[in-house]
Amino acid sequence: MFGGMQRRIVSMWFPRLPSDRALRARPVDGPFALTLNEANAIRLYDLNDQAERQGLHRGMSYADARSFCPGLQSRPANPVGDARFLQTLRRWATRYCPWVGLEGKDGLVLDVTGAAHLFGGEAAMLADMRTRLARAGLSLRLGLGDSRGAAWALAHSVEGSAAPGQALATLARLPVAALRLDDRTDTALQRLGLRSIGALEAAPRAALARRFGPGLLLRLDQALGRQSEQVTPAAEPPHYGVRLTFPDPIGLVEDVMAGIARLLDQLCIRLKTQEAGARALCLSLRRVDQRVQTVELRLAGALRDAGRILPLFERGISEVDAGYGIDQLRLEATLVEPLPVEQISHVASGRAGQLDDLISRIGLRIGLENVQRFLPADSHIPEHGFLVAPAAWSEPGGSWVAQRSRPLRLFPPEPIDGTGPQPPRQFRWRRITLTTARATGPERIAPEWWLEDENWRSGMRDYWHVETRQGLRLWLFHTPQTPGWFVQGEFA
Structure with missing residues (x-):
């Protein structure tokens, strides 16, 4: 009850x-x-x-x-x-x-x-x-009953409802599997001739407890309402939205920024409570004529510091047409990421997050996806040794690992005159006649056969580190399958 x-x-x-x-x-x-x-x-x-x-x-x-x-x-x-x-x-x-x-x-x-x-x-x-x-x-x-077990049994067996106080009479003919039992227990009860809930209820409880343990009788009592079983509603996800209504319309940028500051303080408290940070925010400004303008802000990193977020709204607010005035502001974090509390160290530089703030400011002008960084990639192919990723959605890290040195400058292969597997003694590159002083190699690099690459259809390459008498240090390669020489890089 x-x-x-x-x-x-x-x-x-x-x-x-x-x-x-x-x-x-x-x-x-x-x-x-x-x-x-x-x-x-x-x-x-x-x-x-x-x-x-x-x-x-x-x-x-x-x-x-x-x-x-x-x-x-x-x-x-x-x-x-x-x-x-x-x-x-x-x-x-x-x-x-x-x-x-x-x-x-x-x-x-x-x-x-x-x-x-x-x-x-x-x-x-x-x-x-x-x-x-x-x-x-x-x-x-659907199943309806006095208990969670009775409702489950009816929904999964005959679909119906049990009148109040009539759980045993309604469930007696249902199979024992309707008690939410595992297959092993169900099979064992079938072999003992206990095929229905009514037969199980009539069997000696002490013998059932010794044979199957307390779990079987618990399920039976839950279905018949003798043992309570709570219905626990799932917790609603936190809502990261705050609103501010003005008694008199405002129109000055300073007033709007002051209102945003108040909203950010409330929002950041909610984010801190949930150990979360905002990656995207949407500010809605309602004018007195009921038209709504929005200013979206995307951040390079999860953030819940009102003092760092507020200046990022200045550019968007300056472009808002206030009309006859703004009477309501609504701020919502539309994209949230976990941001657990971290221990503050005495050796911290105090500059954490400055790069993210810079990326966010630049992203407001040219788009956050257009601010990119180079990241190392696991490939022995020179052209595939790196990848370009948006700085806001990637973390700097990793390192390039190469058995031999790589040129500082890498460019598309440029053909030069040369015959044979050894580097040419003299060759012309970019309208300059060069003479080989010393050559180190070869370093054979085979193509990645599992990837389609037009530039590597000529097959394997033999790379050489060539120092010229003119002072240039170049990276040359020879293609044995289709003989030819190319320059692809320049060392510092």
Whole structure:
């Protein structure tokens, strides 16, 4: 009882949640299945009703499924997307009651005690659930009972409801598997002849406890309402949005910046509480004529320091048309990243974050993606030894590892005259006649056969470090397959 009222629990089971979600986005006609790579084998993860009627089942090898059903259509499964979709359904289900929790990977549990009359009774409420979810293209099985275990048993077995106080009478004929037992316990009970919940309830409890432990009796008592089982609603994600309304409209840049400073103080306190930092912020300015202008700010690093964020808004605010005045400001962190508290060291330079602030300021003018840095790449090919990445979304680090020295300047190969595998004694490069004084090599570099590269179709290269009498130190290579000499780099 809760407040003198009989407790009532609804179990929502979505037996085909992954496939229903996929078919909502891209419907298909005929048998359909989602596949997942498990233990180096592609198996069926979920399937629609037509595929099940063809004799297919979850866990079946995809190759076997195609042999049974040549017309089977499939797509890769996305368990992470399915989990997010279930969270969306959980938020939607709060329209029926505030206490909604997750039930495994494909179900929800609702404590609707005292809420059914708002929808015209329990039958009308269940009918409304079925209608709305069927309209959304989702398969649904519902169970309603006095306990979470009873509701789960009904949803996964016969789909129905148990009248208040009639749990045992309603569940007695259901199989023992409806008690949320593992396969091993279910099989053992079947061998003992205890195939239904009613037969299990009539069996000696002491003998069952000795044979199966306390877990079996706990599940039985939970289903029959003897042992309470709470419905714990999932915590709502923190909301990083603050608002400020003015009694009189403002229009000066200084006034707007002062308002933003107040909002940033509140927002940064929330971020600090959650040990998070903002990477993107959106400021909405509502004018008295109800038009809304926005200023977006993207940061090079996670930040929750109001003093460092505030100056970055100056450029965007200076371009805002205040019209007859601004009466409301709303600031929201639209992209948030973890930013745990760090121990302050006595040897810290005090300049941490200055580079991120500089990148953010430059990014406001030319775009944050256009501020880039070079990063080392694991490749023995000279041209592939580095990659270019946006500075805001990468961290400097790593190092180039080469067995031999590499030129300071690297450029596309430039052909020179030369024959044979040894460096030419004299050659002409960039309108300069050069004489070889000393040559070190060769260093043979083979192409990466697993990558397509037009520049390396000539095959392997033999690289030489050549010092000329004119003072130039060049990096030359020879191509044995199609004989020729090229200059590709210059040492300092």
